[in-house]
Amino acid sequence: MADNPILVMDNGASTIKAGYAKQPETLHVIPNCKVTRGKGEKTTFTGDQLHKLSDYAGLYYRLPFEKGYLTNWEVQKSLWDRTFSRDILNVNPTSTSLLITEPCFNFPNIQHCYDEMIFEAYEFYACCRVIAPYLCGYNNVSSLFPSQTPSVNERPDCILVVDSGYSFTHIVPIVVGRPVLTAVRRINIGGKLLTNHLKEIVSFRHWDMMDQTYVVNEIKETCCYVSKDFLGDLDTGRRNPKENPIVQEYVLPDFSRNSKGYVRDKKRSSRSTNDIYEDQVLRMNNERFTIPELLFHPSNIGMNQAGIPETIVESVSLTHSDLHGLFYSNIVLVGGNASFPGYKERIEQDLRVLAPSEYEVRVGMPENPITYTWHGGSNYAGSPDHRNKLVTRAEYMEHGSNICLQRFGMSEDVDGMQE
Amino acid sequence: MSRKIDRRPGGIIDEDTRRQSLKRRLDGLERDNYQEVPELELLGTVIKPRRTSEVGDRDGAIANKKPRLRSKKEILRQLYIKKSLKTLIDESRVELASEDMPTYLTAAASPSKFPPKKFCSVCGFLSKYNCKQCGAKYCSLACKATHTDMRNTPVVEMEEYRDEAEEDDVEPELVAGLIGFGFV
Numbered sequence A: 001m002a003d004n005p006i007l008v009m010d011n012g013a014s015t016i017k018a019g020y021a022k023q024p025e026t027l028h029v030i031p032n033c034k035v036t037r038g039k040g041e042k043t044t045f046t047g048d049q050l051h052k053l054s055d056y057a058g059l060y061y062r063l064p065f066e067k068g069y070l071t072n073w074e075v076q077k078s079l080w081d082r083t084f085s086r087d088i089l090n091v092n093p094t095s096t097s098l099l100i101t102e103p104c105f106n107f108p109n110i111q112h113c114y115d116e117m118i119f120e121a122y123e124f125y126a127c128c129r130v131i132a133p134y135l136c137g138y139n140n141v142s143s144l145f146p147s148q149t150p151s152v153n154e155r156p157d158c159i160l161v162v163d164s165g166y167s168f169t170h171i172v173p174i175v176v177g178r179p180v181l182t183a184v185r186r187i188n189i190g191g192k193l194l195t196n197h198l199k200e201i202v203s204f205r206h207w208d209m210m211d212q213t214y215v216v217n218e219i220k221e222t223c224c225y226v227s228k229d230f231l232g233d234l235d236t237g238r239r240n241p242k243e244n245p246i247v248q249e250y251v252l253p254d255f256s257r258n259s260k261g262y263v264r265d266k267k268r269s270s271r272s273t274n275d276i277y278e279d280q281v282l283r284m285n286n287e288r289f290t291i292p293e294l295l296f297h298p299s300n301i302g303m304n305q306a307g308i309p310e311t312i313v314e315s316v317s318l319t320h321s322d323l324h325g326l327f328y329s330n331i332v333l334v335g336g337n338a339s340f341p342g343y344k345e346r347i348e349q350d351l352r353v354l355a356p357s358e359y360e361v362r363v364g365m366p367e368n369p370i371t372y373t374w375h376g377g378s379n380y381a382g383s384p385d386h387r388n389k390l391v392t393r394a395e396y397m398e399h400g401s402n403i404c405l406q407r408f409g410m411s412e413d414v415d416g417m418q419e
Numbered sequence B: 001m002s003r004k005i006d007r008r009p010g011g012i013i014d015e016d017t018r019r020q021s022l023k024r025r026l027d028g029l030e031r032d033n034y035q036e037v038p039e040l041e042l043l044g045t046v047i048k049p050r051r052t053s054e055v056g057d058r059d060g061a062i063a064n065k066k067p068r069l070r071s072k073k074e075i076l077r078q079l080y081i082k083k084s085l086k087t088l089i090d091e092s093r094v095e096l097a098s099e100d101m102p103t104y105l106t107a108a109a110s111p112s113k114f115p116p117k118k119f120c121s122v123c124g125f126l127s128k129y130n131c132k133q134c135g136a137k138y139c140s141l142a143c144k145a146t147h148t149d150m151r152n153t154p155v156v157e158m159e160e161y162r163d164e165a166e167e168d169d170v171e172p173e174l175v176a177g178l179i180g181f182g183f184v
């Protein structure tokens, strides 16, 4: 059994991160969607083929996930088929052990579908299914926190994973490798909502871009940042655009000329008007920081939930009081939204105000917050913890989904403390 | 962009309708191909009728026995039966879980302890006023005019309401209200 290759697959709602354990060079990040040009079109672009497109206007998306949970298995299978194909990872399921992530608090009937697909349709040799934050903890987390005295442990006893992804944001406290499920909290804001909201605002204020999700997502990733002084930046945004450091001019891509979108130099734009091509320019002002601000204040669009820093405090308060200090000093930020400039600093800043003053607040962020889970999974693969959870196909065929429920479950004490 | 709003011609949109509009708006932000709100969805959630003969193992209790031997074709056919997340959540019976068992439902983050800020529905800066008819926020007469122009023209004449701007009687920062371009 030790000889079977282990395929690590962080199957996210936005991207699939897949590759063989201990072989980071095999890691692929593949869009988890199928795309056609307009609804009902025949030509389909699956996963990585999306990169082959030269015109990203008017795309029609089909995603396997709905609100963060896997509901469309037909779409998911075609994306996994592509991922396992010779073109990408060349997987032979019957001799491969699969380590796959699932969302927090996945529903038992959906989990049953995972088991059927993996063991009965693909016939994987073995499988282990865990939540993504659990795998984050198998990285050298201590190295994210520079300190004078190097830590003996690569993995601190307590870590608090803040996973802000495509569908939602989860705060997950982990004690000695075990998630404290009673203290896990979810904020219903993720990257998809932010992109859709930006799309709506831009279409209302400037250009109709409702059918240009891809382009608006690029604008979001290029222009948006997390403000360290929200009210101050709102004041600045009111000033004359010419001397306003917040205002950016984003030149929209022109697919007929095959050009990419970019932020142009404001000083140069005024004198180059005799260019034969008239650039379509989108002026980004408060949109740059009010969009990511939703992660900190969902109430700004009427959602009745607290944002990330307040929810971190809520989550920590639900753990054993002896552990609070350890959680506040080992906060790890992962997921696509962590890439917004200023994200980490803002969480640190807000937490310093909200957390009890006797605790040190330390926030760490890996170099690549999108693949950090995969790398944790790669380390985890083959460990004793992994071997204890593994279910083989033979076991599944003997005991059914029940054995998966038992082995993959995260049994734990109520507040993360042993009695 | 023009979103359709449930409203009686010329009437004031009531609290319930505003709340429903907000919910639809937030749901809209979750859509994969969020372009236009289909007419049908304005009338409420459309639930596809289920073919009861085809719902096998995915319904009810999870199999805790040997999987039935089935052809791959049969397995995939069952897996491909499309169900909305709402249906799947209902069928998971997660709401029946015992109180001390953490689930999707118990994990939702609590409301903020701080009052929401209010933003102009037109320009996105902080706002002080709200539209009497639909509750949307605006910050200035210029934005009010745009708002009236863009949203209300089909139903009410812009002139009619120009002077009905009401200032909130409390500091903007202290009032519980909303939104980008929405409704209270």
Ligand SMILES: [Zn+2]
Pocket (backbone or CB within 6 Å): B120, B121, B122, B123, B124, B125, B138, B139, B140, B143
């Ligand atoms: Zn305004």
Ligand SMILES: [Zn+2]
Pocket (backbone or CB within 6 Å): B131, B132, B133, B134, B135, B136, B147, B148, B151, B152
């Ligand atoms: Zn109005």
